[in-house]
Amino acid sequence: MAKKPKNKRRDFLQLSTVTLGAVGTAAFIWPFLKSMSPAEDTLAAGSTEVDISAIEEGQSITIKWRGKPVFIKKRTKDEIDAAKMVQASDLRDPQDDADRVQKEEWLVLVGVCTHLGCVPLGQKVSDMKGDYDGWYCPCHGSHYDTSGRIRKGPAPKNLDVPPYTFLNDNTIKIG
Amino acid sequence: MDKNRKVHQFKNPVLNWIEFRLPIISYFKKEYGDYPMPKNCNYFWSFGALATITLVTMIVSGIFLAMNYTPHTDMAFDSVERIMRDVNYGWLMRYIHSNGAAFFFIIVYIHIVRAMYFGSYKYPRELNWILGVFIFLLMMATSFLGYTLPWGQMSYWGATVITNLFSAIPFIGEGLKTWLLGDYNVGNATLNRFFALHYVLPFVIFGVVGLHVAAVHVHGSNNPDGIDIKTNNDSVNFFPYMLIKDTVAMCAFGVAISAVIFFGPNLMAEVDNYIPADPLVTPAHIVPNWYLAPFYAILRAVPDKLGGVLLMFGAIVILFVLPWLDRSKVRSCNYRPIYKWFMMGFFVNFFALGYVGMLPAEGLYLLIARVGLLYYFGFFFIITPFVGWIEKPTKLPLSISDVYAKNIAPNIGGGEKGMPAPAMQKDTNL
Numbered sequence: 001m002a003k004k005p006k007n008k009r010r011d012f013l014q015l016s017t018v019t020l021g022a023v024g025t026a027a028f029i030w031p032f033l034k035s036m037s038p039a040e041d042t043l044a045a046g047s048t049e050v051d052i053s054a055i056e057e058g059q060s061i062t063i064k065w066r067g068k069p070v071f072i073k074k075r076t077k078d079e080i081d082a083a084k085m086v087q088a089s090d091l092r093d094p095q096d097d098a099d100r101v102q103k104e105e106w107l108v109l110v111g112v113c114t115h116l117g118c119v120p121l122g123q124k125v126s127d128m129k130g131d132y133d134g135w136y137c138p139c140h141g142s143h144y145d146t147s148g149r150i151r152k153g154p155a156p157k158n159l160d161v162p163p164y165t166f167l168n169d170n171t172i173k174i175g
Numbered sequence: 176m177d178k179n180r181k182v183h184q185f186k187n188p189v190l191n192w193i194e195f196r197l198p199i200i201s202y203f204k205k206e207y208g209d210y211p212m213p214k215n216c217n218y219f220w221s222f223g224a225l226a227t228i229t230l231v232t233m234i235v236s237g238i239f240l241a242m243n244y245t246p247h248t249d250m251a252f253d254s255v256e257r258i259m260r261d262v263n264y265g266w267l268m269r270y271i272h273s274n275g276a277a278f279f280f281i282i283v284y285i286h287i288v289r290a291m292y293f294g295s296y297k298y299p300r301e302l303n304w305i306l307g308v309f310i311f312l313l314m315m316a317t318s319f320l321g322y323t324l325p326w327g328q329m330s331y332w333g334a335t336v337i338t339n340l341f342s343a344i345p346f347i348g349e350g351l352k353t354w355l356l357g358d359y360n361v362g363n364a365t366l367n368r369f370f371a372l373h374y375v376l377p378f379v380i381f382g383v384v385g386l387h388v389a390a391v392h393v394h395g396s397n398n399p400d401g402i403d404i405k406t407n408n409d410s411v412n413f414f415p416y417m418l419i420k421d422t423v424a425m426c427a428f429g430v431a432i433s434a435v436i437f438f439g440p441n442l443m444a445e446v447d448n449y450i451p452a453d454p455l456v457t458p459a460h461i462v463p464n465w466y467l468a469p470f471y472a473i474l475r476a477v478p479d480k481l482g483g484v485l486l487m488f489g490a491i492v493i494l495f496v497l498p499w500l501d502r503s504k505v506r507s508c509n510y511r512p513i514y515k516w517f518m519m520g521f522f523v524n525f526f527a528l529g530y531v532g533m534l535p536a537e538g539l540y541l542l543i544a545r546v547g548l549l550y551y552f553g554f555f556f557i558i559t560p561f562v563g564w565i566e567k568p569t570k571l572p573l574s575i576s577d578v579y580a581k582n583i584a585p586n587i588g589g590g591e592k593g594m595p596a597p598a599m600q601k602d603t604n605l
Contacts, residue, residue: 117339
């Protein structure tokens, strides 16, 4: 019985050493892991202003924003109607067309497929536009409609709408 | 320290001097000199040695490529072209490295087929199998990282697609992807870290290979009949018999890889990778390296993002537990009349998956991929446990020397029965 207090003391020393070692190691690993996150200059990548006065109805341009392609499309009447007619509740990622645009003729999208990150086709007149006349991703066959919403194929979500503001009727600021 | 340690005595005093301080001479003598190999082993047993040689070749050619490569998005593509055009023998280094990667996978796939068909993964070599699957995983990661470095269109979009797989993970996916890339999309931060990791991982592989070899040397190599060595008469020494046999295999391999390096260096390359990476244009058809295509086919066969990713990784992870899914005590499929055919079906199926993985995922190809996926998982979860239970194996031979006397020795010198060349008989006169 005389041994017991001594064992307790030994246990305490062992436990506190291991705990301190583990906490210390974890604390030391953190800066290394964190160094792999986007650096400050990467985060600071700013906004882009785009002149949209030259875009004709039905035409679409691709610009680069934070290294990603952004689609700016001036939609035709038919395309707007087609986008509006859809019941949001029937969609995989339910969203009304009105929630995806600020002015209904201007559709602004991040041109990155939400499946595995390819750039969907549909910007050029000669491109395949998919079954819903919007965009079609050639990598794994996702179809997007005239509002950039996912309608068919493996992608889980609609094409992202980036933050943007109309500075005036002819200029959009993205970011 | 053990004062009673018995020190091996050699004739050479220098060896004795070293051996007394570091018993490395006796270690090599034991592991690579006197190491007993079953004497019925065929040429399938040379692929472990071939894989080791290829790994060393990849490391050496890679180090020399790194001396001239620049891991920056603005310069990477041009630095690779410079290696091809201006650096002395740069073209040779690069073609050895790019084709060496493909041959590394060919060899390792044959090595895995060998282990599966002849039941090398079973007791007592389960840990050896696990280490092997781990090496396979590291190889896939390393080859993916390396494929990004030339910064061509396939490099860029391959990296984009594969890193986006992680974004399928619920809640943490997007954050994890951004952390892996060091940016919101594949960029300079990504290329930099991919280069660093591509440089270091082969040395990790080398370490795990060391464990893999050490583990197989504990219980010895398996053999085509899957029975244990019982007497000295069942085996031959590694040196010189297996070394000579492996050397013959290495010569054949050297001819094959040289033929490709010198006469068809771009046979297995994608044309699109000679176009510099463009983040705004996706190639019409993204193709993985052929050696990863079976897993890519599984990914695309599933019409759900997370599901596809889980099944693709699952297809590799399932290999880890194969030793426990297979309930049969008989190792070699040569003595398993039913399982043998399912096993061959598995190999054919894997090949078919790889084939459709290189083609667009639509119509008939998609159907084949889906049937292939069902068979792949069905083989592991249903066929393997179930067949082991109902199958009646044919009678195992009494000993390896028995097999040797009946089946191999009569065929030496031009037998047409199709047994691969036998190991040489231990000659006591030597």
